[in-house]
Amino acid sequence: MRFTRLPLAMAALAAPFALVSCGDPAPLYIDQAWVRLNPNGQGPAAGYMTIHGGEQPVKLLRVTSEGAMRIEMHESIEENGMMKMKAIEAVEIPAKGEVKFAPGGKHLMVFDINPAIVENGKMSMTLLFSDGQRLIVDAPIQKGGSGEAKDQMSNMATPANSAGAMGGHEGH
Ligand SMILES: [Cu+2]
Numbered sequence: 061m062r063f064t065r066l067p068l069a070m071a072a073l074a075a076p077f078a079l080v081s082c083g084d085p086a087p088l089y090i091d092q093a094w095v096r097l098n099p100n101g102q103g104p105a106a107g108y109m110t111i112h113g114g115e116q117p118v119k120l121l122r123v124t125s126e127g128a129m130r131i132e133m134h135e136s137i138e139e140n141g142m143m144k145m146k147a148i149e150a151v152e153i154p155a156k157g158e159v160k161f162a163p164g165g166k167h168l169m170v171f172d173i174n175p176a177i178v179e180n181g182k183m184s185m186t187l188l189f190s191d192g193q194r195l196i197v198d199a200p201i202q203k204g205g206s207g208e209a210k211d212q213m214s215n216m217a218t219p220a221n222s223a224g225a226m227g228g229h230e231g232h
Pocket of ligand 1: 134168
C-alpha cells in the first residue's frame with residue numbers, strides 16, 4: 061500500500077505546471093459569474109457570467125445548482141420597443157469565442173434560491189456542455205438594489221401577457 065502514495069503525490073505536484081505550459085489547448089472556462097436577487101424580494105433571481113470557448117465549439121446545455129430548485133436559460137429580446145423574454149434550449153459557444161450572459165441579454169433565471177446560500181453570499185453552479193464537460197463556477201450573490209441593476213429594471217417594460225409559462229419573471 062505504501063507504494064501507491066508516491067505516484068499520487070507526484071501527480072499533485074505536476075498539475076500546476078501542466079496548466080501553464082506552452083502549447084496547451086485553450087480551455088473552456090467561465091468567469092465574471094454573479095447572481096442578482098430579485099429586487100422585488102419575491103420571484104426568481106438572475107444569473108450572469110461570461111463563457112470562454114475552448115478549442116472546439118460546444119453547446120451549453122444546462123445549468124444546475126444545489127442552491128436552487130431550477131435554473132433556466134433565457135434571452136431578453138426587444139420587440140416593437142418592448143423587452144421580452146424567451147427560454148433558450150442551448151447556447152452555442154464558438155471555439156475560442158466569448159459568450160456573455162449579461163443584464164438585458166442572455167441570462168439565467170434562478171428559481172427558488174435557497175435562503176441559506178443567500179446568507180452565505182455565493183451560489184455554486186454546474187454547467188453541462190455538449191461534449192460532456194461539466195464546469196463548476198462560484199457566483200457571488202448581489203442582494204439587489206444597486207444603481208445599475210435598478211436602472212436596468214426600470215427601463216424594461218414587460219407586457220403582462222408575455223410572461224406566459226415563464227410567470228413571475230420580469231425585468232431580467
Ligand atoms: Cu428571464
